[in-house]
Amino acid sequence: TIRLLLSLAVQHGLQVYQADVSNAFCRAPIDARVFIELPKGVSLECDKGSTDSNLCVRLLKALYGLKQSPNLWNRTLAKMFEKHGFTRLKSDTSLFAKQKENGSFIFVATEVDDLLILPSDDTILQEFQSILSTEFEVTDFGKIGSYFGLRIEQDLKTGTISIDAAEQVNKIFKKFGFLQSLHGARSPSLSTIKVDEESKISPLHQHLQDNYRAIVGALLFPALTCRPDLSYEVSYLSRYSSKPTRLALARMEHLLRYVYDHREVKLTYCIHGPSHEYLSSLPDYATSVTDNSSSFGLQCEIGKASTEQLLSHAPIGMSDASFASKDDERRRSVTGYTFYYAGNLISWKSKIQSVTMSSTHDAELYACSIASNEAVFLKKLIDEMLGFVLVGYTTGFPVTLYGDNLAAIFSVNNNVTSSKSRHLDVRFFVVRDYIAAGKITVPHLRGSENASDFLTKPIDAGKFPTFASRFGLTNLRASKTKTKTD
Numbered sequence: 001t002i003r004l005l006l007s008l009a010v011q012h013g014l015q016v017y018q019a020d021v022s023n024a025f026c027r028a029p030i031d032a033r034v035f036i037e038l039p040k041g042v043s044l045e046c047d048k049g050s051t052d053s054n055l056c057v058r059l060l061k062a063l064y065g066l067k068q069s070p071n072l073w074n075r076t077l078a079k080m081f082e083k084h085g086f087t088r089l090k091s092d093t094s095l096f097a098k099q100k101e102n103g104s105f106i107f108v109a110t111e112v113d114d115l116l117i118l119p120s121d122d123t124i125l126q127e128f129q130s131i132l133s134t135e136f137e138v139t140d141f142g143k144i145g146s147y148f149g150l151r152i153e154q155d156l157k158t159g160t161i162s163i164d165a166a167e168q169v170n171k172i173f174k175k176f177g178f179l180q181s182l183h184g185a186r187s188p189s190l191s192t193i194k195v196d197e198e199s200k201i202s203p204l205h206q207h208l209q210d211n212y213r214a215i216v217g218a219l220l221f222p223a224l225t226c227r228p229d230l231s232y233e234v235s236y237l238s239r240y241s242s243k244p245t246r247l248a249l250a251r252m253e254h255l256l257r258y259v260y261d262h263r264e265v266k267l268t269y270c271i272h273g274p275s276h277e278y279l280s281s282l283p284d285y286a287t288s289v290t291d292n293s294s295s296f297g298l299q300c301e302i303g304k305a306s307t308e309q310l311l312s313h314a315p316i317g318m319s320d321a322s323f324a325s326k327d328d329e330r331r332r333s334v335t336g337y338t339f340y341y342a343g344n345l346i347s348w349k350s351k352i353q354s355v356t357m358s359s360t361h362d363a364e365l366y367a368c369s370i371a372s373n374e375a376v377f378l379k380k381l382i383d384e385m386l387g388f389v390l391v392g393y394t395t396g397f398p399v400t401l402y403g404d405n406l407a408a409i410f411s412v413n414n415n416v417t418s419s420k421s422r423h424l425d426v427r428f429f430v431v432r433d434y435i436a437a438g439k440i441t442v443p444h445l446r447g448s449e450n451a452s453d454f455l456t457k458p459i460d461a462g463k464f465p466t467f468a469s470r471f472g473l474t475n476l477r478a479s480k481t482k483t484k485t486d
Contacts, residue, residue, distance in 0.1 A: 001092045002109055002147070003267075003346040004381065005118050006161050008389070009154070010269045011342040016144040016154055016161070017117040017125065022137040024113035028062040028072035035059070070112065077110060080135050087388075091381040099388040100124065107385070111148050120389075150225055153266075162266040162474065165222035169263045172218045176211055185257035189233045189458035193254065195246045205249040212244045215252065219259070226267040228471050229464075230259070231350040232336075232455050236327055239352065266475045269344040274469040276343035279316055282402070282445065314397035315378050316340045318445065319371035320404060321353070321363035322456035332356050333363035336455030337371035338471070339378055339399075345471050347374060350455035364408035365428050368401065368442065372431040375399040375440050398438050402445035404453075412442050 009016050021027070035056045038044065044055050062069040078088060078096075086096040086108070099105045104124045109116040115132075119125035132138050144152045149168055154161045201209070208215065216237050223230040233255045240248040270276075317339040324331040332353050339347040349370075357363040376399075383396045403409050411418075412431045434440045447453060454467040468476055 001095055001381065002116060003163075003269075003344075004341055004378075004385070005095075005107060005109055005116065006152070006163070007269050007342045007344040007346055008107075008385065009118055010159060010161050010271060010344065012120075012389070013156065013159060014118055014120060015156060016152070017119070017142065018144045018147055019115040019117060019129075019132060019141040020139045021113040021115070021132075022139050024077075024136075025062045025064050025066075025069040025073050027136055028069065028076040030059050030062050030066075030068075030072060032068070033058065034066070036063075073112070080131075081108070084131050089381070089384050091377065091384050095385075097385065097388045098124075105388045107388070114148055116144070116147050149221065159271040161269045163226040163269075164264060164266040164475075165226055166263050168218070168221055169259060172215065173260060175218075176207070176215065183257055183260045185254055185261060186461040187459050187464040188229050188255055188258045189251065189460075190254060191458050191460050193247065193250050195250050197246050201246070201249075204253065205246070208249050208252050209244050212249075212252070213241050215256075216241055219255070227265060228267070228338075228345065228348045228455070229262075229265065229459070229467065229473060230255070231348060232334075232458065235334075235350045235352065239328070262476060264475045265473055267345065268472050268474040270472075271343075273343070273472065275340065275345065275472045278451070278470050279340060279343055282316070282449065315346075315375070315382060315399045317371055317375050317378075317399055317401040317440075318403075318450050318452040319364075319367045319401060320447075320450050320452035320456050321357075321360070321367035323357065323360040323363040325352070325457070327458075328352060330356060333366070334456045335367040335370050336452040337367065337374060338452045338455070339374065341378070341382065347378065348452075348455060348471075349374070360405060361407040361411070362424060364403060364405035365411055365424065368403055368408055368412060369428045369431050371401055372434050372440055372442075375401050376434055379439055399440045401440050401442050402450065403442055404445050404447040404450045406444060409442055409444050 006016065008014075035058050037056050044057070062072045081088065081096045084098075086098045089095045089097060094110050096108045096110070097105065104120045106120065106124045106128055107118040108128070109118075117125070117128065119128065129138075129141060132141070144154055146152060149165065151164050151167060152161065216234065219230060219234045220238070223234040233251065237248055237252055237255070244252075317337060319335070319337040321336070322334040325334045328334075332355070334350065335353055336350050337348065338345060351370075353363065353366055355366075357366060379396070379399050386396060412429070413435065415432055431440070431442065435442060451467075451470040454463070454471075459467055465476075467473075
């Protein structure tokens with residue numbers, strides 16, 4: 001949702017703001033009888049005038065540490081928004097929106113006590129700032145600089161927003177000081193790594209083994225928020241959290257070498273860039289959207305829309321699967337998907353499939369079904385958001401979800417049963433219902449043009465620049481040194 005808001009800000013040239021509510025939990029009234037003992041050294045005056053340190057007191061407000069405090073704060077915040085005419089979005093209950101009669105609007109995304117604010121003009125921003133200051137004690141109200149551990153930089157002149165997790169990455173190497181000597185990898189993974197299982201474990205790998213779970217957990221944050229280049233390898237490493245193998249340790253070492261050399265990599269959103277050129281070159285995209293959208297009540301002349309105009313409103317997704325992955329001992333396939341809005345990457349995933357598939361067709365069908373669920377969610381969210389941005393907007397374009405396997409595409413677009421699909425569980429065919437309802441379309445895309453392919457297998461150094469360009473990754477730098485694994 002945050003990435004979608006940032007992409008919307010770039011698309012419309014809007015300034016993004018942030019705010020922080022001080023001592024948020026302590027501002028929420030408590031809804032139960034909760035008593036606490038007085039801390040040591042604190043006493044209360046009794047009715048008779050004497051003091052007693054053995055008394056207990058009843059809480060009137062929530063405190064940090066109470067299990068119900070987050071929920072109480074969420075209710076308090078929601079009541080404040082509703083009182084002042086905001087609407088809580090059904091597709092994402094952490095996002096609030098308001099549209100005035102003159103067409104101006106404002107979005108407020110909440111993450112506990114951190115607020116990300118997207119106003120259409122200064123007037124509605126000042127009104128919200130006045131409301132917020134009246135209701136709560138607010139700090140750090142200003143232009144976006146950081147949000148939830150991410151550094152977010154916006155340049156209205158160039159029309160760009162960049163997101164990075166450099167601070168969080170630096171904490172990894174600061175916490176595990178032994179890792180600061182690692183550097184010199186040009187890509188996050190290698191197609192082949194030789195490991196001697198019989199040799200004595202090195203001090204470095206022993207250190208990685210001792211801190212394996214902590215390191216994987218720390219790498220998950222950037223991989224999920226702004227670093228899709230880390231997704232596949234972090235997903236692989238997380239499979240061995242309970243018992244790291246020698247190969248997993250070797251791959252962790254290589255990934256950390258890459259991360260250390262590329263700490264400042266940014267996910268960049270812009271009006272025109274490499275990712276836009278890539279998407280606009282996709283085969284039959286405008287035709288696919290036009291042919292499949294004209295009967296679903298769109299509020300524009302879609303037949304006359306250009307490819308660039310369609311890209312600004314219709315999300316684009318891609319799904320892929322690596323059949324019987326060699327990186328998994330059970331030979332389970334890997335699902336990968338990506339979604340773009342306004343030409344910018346807003347969602348991605350790399351994950352091992354939960355069941356073993358017997359063919360490429362089955363694996364691709366599984367990946368398509370998983371990606372279609374994300375597509376439907378994004379469509380609901382985008383349609384709901386655009387209802388506040390565009391006056392009179394009711395429904396939007398279906399999500400185009402590309403796939404590169406012709407057999408799987410035929411299976412989802414045709415309600416037929418064959419020897420290739422009759423053994424599959426019905427949940428893999430939910431995508432047919434989405435297509436029939438006009439929520440998604442599933443056209444074909446060549447494998448070499450599928451960005452999700454990079455999320456299903458290791459990325460070697462030769463293909464990495466293409467990957468970075470399609471995903472909008474910037475601030476990459478070539479490694480000056482090479483390791484034995486390179």
